[in-house]
Amino acid sequence: MPYINVSGLSFGYSDKMILDDINFNIKRGEITTILGPNGSGKSTLIRLMLGFLKPWKGCIRIDGQDISNISQRELARKIAYVPQIHKTAFPYTVTDIVLMGSIPNKSFFFKYSKIDLQIAYESMERLSISHLADRPYTEISGGERQLAILARALAQGSSILIMDEPAGGLDYGNQLRLLEVISNLAEEGYTVIQSSHSPEHALWVSDGVIMIKNGTVFCDGKPADIICNQNLFTLYGAKVDIVQINDHVKTCVPQRFSFQ
Amino acid sequence: MKKSVLLILLLSAVIIISLVSLTLGKYPVGLSDVSCFLVLKFFGIGNMLQADYTFIENLLFNIRLPRILAAILIGASLSVSGASFQAMFVNPLVSPSLLGVLAGASFGAAFGMIFSKSWFAVQAFSFAFGFIAVIISVTIARIHKGNSILLLILGGVISGALFTSLLSVIKYIADPYNQLPAITQWLMGSLSFSDKHAVLIVAIPQTAGIILITLLSGYINALSMGDDEAKALGIPVEKIRLILIFLSTMISAMTVVIAGIIGWVGLIIPHIARMIVGPDNKVLIPACALIGAAYLVIVDDVSRLLFNVEIPIGITTSLIGIPFFAFFLKKARRGWN
Numbered sequence: 252m253p254y255i256n257v258s259g260l261s262f263g264y265s266d267k268m269i270l271d272d273i274n275f276n277i278k279r280g281e282i283t284t285i286l287g288p289n290g291s292g293k294s295t296l297i298r299l300m301l302g303f304l305k306p307w308k309g310c311i312r313i314d315g316q317d318i319s320n321i322s323q324r325e326l327a328r329k330i331a332y333v334p335q336i337h338k339t340a341f342p343y344t345v346t347d348i349v350l351m352g353s354i355p356n357k358s359f360f361f362k363y364s365k366i367d368l369q370i371a372y373e374s375m376e377r378l379s380i381s382h383l384a385d386r387p388y389t390e391i392s393g394g395e396r397q398l399a400i401l402a403r404a405l406a407q408g409s410s411i412l413i414m415d416e417p418a419g420g421l422d423y424g425n426q427l428r429l430l431e432v433i434s435n436l437a438e439e440g441y442t443v444i445q446s447s448h449s450p451e452h453a454l455w456v457s458d459g460v461i462m463i464k465n466g467t468v469f470c471d472g473k474p475a476d477i478i479c480n481q482n483l484f485t486l487y488g489a490k491v492d493i494v495q496i497n498d499h500v501k502t503c504v505p506q507r508f509s510f511q
Numbered sequence: 512m513k514k515s516v517l518l519i520l521l522l523s524a525v526i527i528i529s530l531v532s533l534t535l536g537k538y539p540v541g542l543s544d545v546s547c548f549l550v551l552k553f554f555g556i557g558n559m560l561q562a563d564y565t566f567i568e569n570l571l572f573n574i575r576l577p578r579i580l581a582a583i584l585i586g587a588s589l590s591v592s593g594a595s596f597q598a599m600f601v602n603p604l605v606s607p608s609l610l611g612v613l614a615g616a617s618f619g620a621a622f623g624m625i626f627s628k629s630w631f632a633v634q635a636f637s638f639a640f641g642f643i644a645v646i647i648s649v650t651i652a653r654i655h656k657g658n659s660i661l662l663l664i665l666g667g668v669i670s671g672a673l674f675t676s677l678l679s680v681i682k683y684i685a686d687p688y689n690q691l692p693a694i695t696q697w698l699m700g701s702l703s704f705s706d707k708h709a710v711l712i713v714a715i716p717q718t719a720g721i722i723l724i725t726l727l728s729g730y731i732n733a734l735s736m737g738d739d740e741a742k743a744l745g746i747p748v749e750k751i752r753l754i755l756i757f758l759s760t761m762i763s764a765m766t767v768v769i770a771g772i773i774g775w776v777g778l779i780i781p782h783i784a785r786m787i788v789g790p791d792n793k794v795l796i797p798a799c800a801l802i803g804a805a806y807l808v809i810v811d812d813v814s815r816l817l818f819n820v821e822i823p824i825g826i827t828t829s830l831i832g833i834p835f836f837a838f839f840l841k842k843a844r845r846g847w848n
Contacts, residue, residue, distance in 0.1 A: 298739075301739075301742070301743055302742075303739060303742055303743075322745075323742060323745050323746075323747065324745035324746075324747075325745070326745065327743060327744055327745030328745070330743070331743065332739070332740065332743030334737075334739060334740060337737070339601075339735060339736060340601045340602060340603055340735060341598065341603065341735055341785075341790040342789075342790050343732065343790050343791060344789070344791070347732060347790075347791050348736075351732060351733050351736070351744055352744070354729065354730075354733060354744045354745060354746060355744055355745035357729075360726045360727070361729055362729070362793075363729070363793075407744070
């Protein structure tokens with residue numbers, strides 16, 4: 252049985268259909284990348300999977316359980332969310348932010364305990380950002396901010412990580428480091444779903460790719476099988492060659508620059 | 512320094528400032544007289560002339576203490592609701608008046624002064640319209656689906672403007688010899704309005720409101736990360752936000768009930784507190800309550816002692832708040848862009 256199963260999922264705002272009959276499965280411990288042009292419905296799909304939006308039709312199941320039947324709080328114990336890089340208005344310390352990961356496991360009126368603090372420190376340790384613990388979130392770099400949010404997701408203790416363009420807005424080096432972190436987490440057993448604008452990222456770290464165009468799944472499968480020049484042209488209208496670097500790695504090169 | 516030690520220091524500062532303020536006033540009563548009296552009253556030790564005893568008792572318990580208590584409650588309430596609004600609306604530049612509570616309460620008080628002779632009615636109308644203004648803001652946001660931050664702020668602008676216009680109508684029709692000066696004075700805010708009974712009545716709900724907001728402060732941190740992240744942490748965002756809006760509205764409407772409009776406290780105290788204890792709302796909210804209380808007691812001392820006539824405290828807080836804000840604007844907007 253697939254770990255996450257999306258079947259017949261449709262959603263829209265007022266009369267406009269955004270997603271139409273989406274179906275796919277995700278196995279435990281896999282990294283799945285959602286690719287698609289701007290406005291294709293990637294973010295909407297992510298918001299549905301996080302339970303922020305209720306589907307019109309169809310459902311999302313985790314371990315066979317329809318997520319519309321469980322509370323936001325219970326869902327937060329199964330799924331952690333890593334948004335696109337952002338700043339806060341207030342200079343909370345990184346520890347303050349990572350501590351928030353304990354909220355889904357607290358009672359209504361809560362106070363963080365020693366154990367929560369310990370979980371927060373362990374999560375930072377796992378991502379090698381312990382040295383940032385007391386630094387204000389507003390004053391660290393974009394890459395560090397993204398790791399802080401990721402540490403909060405780990406502190407949440409959920410086994411599924413949903414990331415909305417996690418590498419978006421990061422510089423080249425930080426993008427690569429983040430991909431490394433994501434692939435390490437998947438090896439530890441986390442199931443990762445990320446949306447992305449880079450087919451290369453899917454080629455390098457993903458186990459599965461879902462291509463979305465105009466609100467429908469245009470194609471899904473293993474990256475090596477479906478990331479090809481025809482599909483990328485259909486998806487983005489861009490002419491790109493897929494170049495085999497060695498036995499393990501492929502990359503994308505725009506055709507305009509391939510034959511110079 | 513440990514945050515809890517800092518809070519205890521702040522609490523001691525509030526107590527000391529209040530005790531010193533008990534001795535300050537037009538009629539000179541020294542700290543030694545006050546302490547003699549308090550020891551005699553509560554422990555039955557020492558002696559005092561009966562006439563002096565009665566006089567000091569009356570002065571302290573009926574005049575000065577209610578006023579200090581009012582200053583503490585008002586300072587704490589405005590600062591706490593300011594801090595929770597700033598975090599909740601993810602903007603360090605908002606004040607408790609954001610959703611129209613002060614505009615509504617001003618209109619309510621003016622309405623009461625025109626159409627009723629009873630002071631109690633003035634207070635009741637003031638409280639009720641403070642709430643009505645906020646309910647209108649929230650309803651406007653709800654009509655347009657949900658209570659997203661932006662819609663709430665726009666609702667607040669509309670509701671605030673509505674009650675400001677209605678207040679103008681009341682001022683226009685008010686009798687210019689008696690009612691209009693009374694309304695104007697109310698809008699300047701003064702602790703001389705505060706009578707012992709009104710203060711004691713609002714003290715319990717205000718204290719309860721402040722404690723409840725403090726207990727919810729862990730959520731306030733998460734809310735300031737944006738609705739999506741807070742929801743992904745399993746927080747019922749809309750419910751918590753409505754509870755916080757309700758509590759903040761209640762405590763700030765009650766400040767208007769006892770002392771009219773006192774501006775700028777809810778905006779600047781959270782900034783001062785953030786400089787002292789940092790932005791974490793679990794510490795910031797109680798620190799705001801204590802610093803706000805100390806601040807208003809001191810400002811009230813200044814307002815009633817600086818000149819022969821008492822200056823309305825709303826004027827003093829604005830005169831202190833505005834230059835402070837202009838000076839710290841750079842720090843205040845840090846991290847906002």
